[in-house]
Amino acid sequence: xxxxxxxxxxxxxxxxxxxxxxxxxxxxxxxxxxxxxxxxxxxxxxxxxxxxxxxxxxxxxxxxxxxxxxxxxxxxxxxxxxxxxxxxxxxxxxxxxxxxxxxxxxxxxxxxxxxxxxxxxxxxxxxxxxxxxxxxxxxxxxxxxxxxxxxxxxxxxxxxxxxxxxxxxxxxxxxxxxxxxxxxxxxxxxxxxxxxxxxxxxxxxxxxxxxxxxxxxxxxxxxxxxxxxxxxxxxxxxxxxxxxxxxxxxxxxxxxxxxxxxxxxxxxxxxxxxxxxxxx
Ligand code: AMP
Numbered sequence: 289x290x291x292x293x294x295x296x297x298x299x300x301x302x303x304x305x306x307x308x309x310x311x312x313x314x315x316x317x318x319x320x321x322x323x324x325x326x327x328x329x330x331x332x333x334x335x336x337x338x339x340x341x342x343x344x345x346x347x348x349x350x351x352x353x354x355x356x357x358x359x360x361x362x363x364x365x366x367x368x369x370x371x372x373x374x375x376x377x378x379x380x381x382x383x384x385x386x387x388x389x390x391x392x393x394x395x396x397x398x399x400x401x402x403x404x405x406x407x408x409x410x411x412x413x414x415x416x417x418x419x420x421x422x423x424x425x426x427x428x429x430x431x432x433x434x435x436x437x438x439x440x441x442x443x444x445x446x447x448x449x450x451x452x453x454x455x456x457x458x459x460x461x462x463x464x465x466x467x468x469x470x471x472x473x474x475x476x477x478x479x480x481x482x483x484x485x486x487x488x489x490x491x492x493x494x495x496x497x498x499x500x501x502x503x504x505x506x507x508x509x510x511x512x513x514x515x516x517x518x519x520x521x522x523x524x525x526x527x528x529x530x531x532x533x534x535x536x537x538x539x540x541x542x543x544x545x546x547x548x549x550x551x552x553x554x555x556x557x558x559x560x561x562x563x564x565x566x567x568x
Contacts (some may be wrong), residue, residue, distance in 0.1 A: 290365060290376040294426050294479075297377050301338075301427065308335035314420065317341040318358040318474040319367050326433045327371050329461050334431050339368055340423055341378040344387050347415025353556075357476055358474055365436050377427065384422060395421050397444045397451070400536060404440050404549055405548075406558065408526045411441040417442055424454050432456055437463045437471050439547060439562045442558035443536055450521035464563070465491065471561045478557040486522050487554055494548050494563040500532070501565050503547075506541040515550075523559075533564060544568060 291297045302515060304310060311334030321342075330337045333378075335359035343362055347355035361378060368376055384526050387394060391456045394414050394553050396430045400406070424432070434442045442460055469491030479487055497515050505511055515528050530539045533547040546565040551558060 289374070289380055292294055292378055292380055292383070294379060294383055297375070297426060298502065299339075300375060301464070304336050305428070309427045309431060310334060310336045310338060310427065311431040311433060312423060312427045312431050313337065313339045314338060314423055316343045316474065317364050318360050319364045320464075320472045320474065321470040322435060322437065324371060325464045326461045327368070327373060327457060328437060330431065331371075332432045333430075333433075333457075333459055336374045337372075338375045338377055338427050338429065339373050340427070341360055341376060342384060342419065342423075344419040345381070345385065346392070346394075346418055347412050349409055349411065349424060349434055352409070353475075353478075358395065367428060367453055373376050377423075378505055384419070385560050385565075392418070395448065395452075397447050399449070400440070400444055403536065404527055404529065405551055406440075407549065413441070417444060420445055420448065421452070424456060430457060431459060434458050435461045435463065436562070437473070437560065440536060469495075471559070473557075473559065475482060475557045475559070478555065480555055483555045487557075487559065489519065490552060492552060494550060494561060497530070497548055498563050498565045501546065501567060507545075508539060508541075518551055519550075523554050526551040526553070526558070528552075 290407050313329035315323050343357050345354055370452045378513060395417040397417055406413050434445060437498050446458055449458060465471055468488030470487045484567050493515050495513050500511055516525050519525050528550045530546055530548050532539050532543050533545040544567045548563045551560040
């Protein structure tokens, strides 16, 4: 069942709350297997599954792809109906943002929101944090599921939940990939056929760097420069960084729980990916 109005979704959930564990899977639609995996995970942890579909204007920069972002509601509903989702919340823009964005209350998780993707997309994580808070307040889920593909986003939402005392458990889903390793994303469809053929190089480069870390390479600067150089023949790299998984700070040679974060442009598509590396 799809509901658009905030009032109606609240009424619907009033009858469920307390009886059943409610999980929320937040999406911008144009659903692919990555999203559907989040839903399957939600079903393992909760009784009542809400999927939200909303292309959030606040997280797009003025020169970004808000207008052209793929909107495929009918197909999305079909995919979700085969998974037996209990409720799809697809609010209208004016219900989520009745006023202009620039006069709207905003939620910002400091410092980390200005790193990595935040450096290249100013205001992006404030847009994400703000809409996530709205969805949490509207749905009041017991559990939320987020994908590890957007690892920085996941990190920021964990902090937001802790800082703002939301009584919500966060579950993360591993990255779902295409056969050549490209992380699934709605933006992959911006890739031209020739670009699509080489897009898997991002994951290959992550794997190569991960392999060198496992072999004991500790010159992280050298590793990241090598990786950037390799990618630079086809991609415009925004960042490629080896970080501590715990706080996404730059990794030092004695750190064990690492994550390699990358964002790179290929044609019109900005691709992000990451790889966790455990050194023991
Ligand atoms: P989006 O619709 O792109 O805003 O993504 C909605 C949710 O799906 C976020 O929690 C993403 O991290 C997650 N997600 C998107 N793509 C993937 C993927 N390939 N694997 C796992 N999770 C994903």
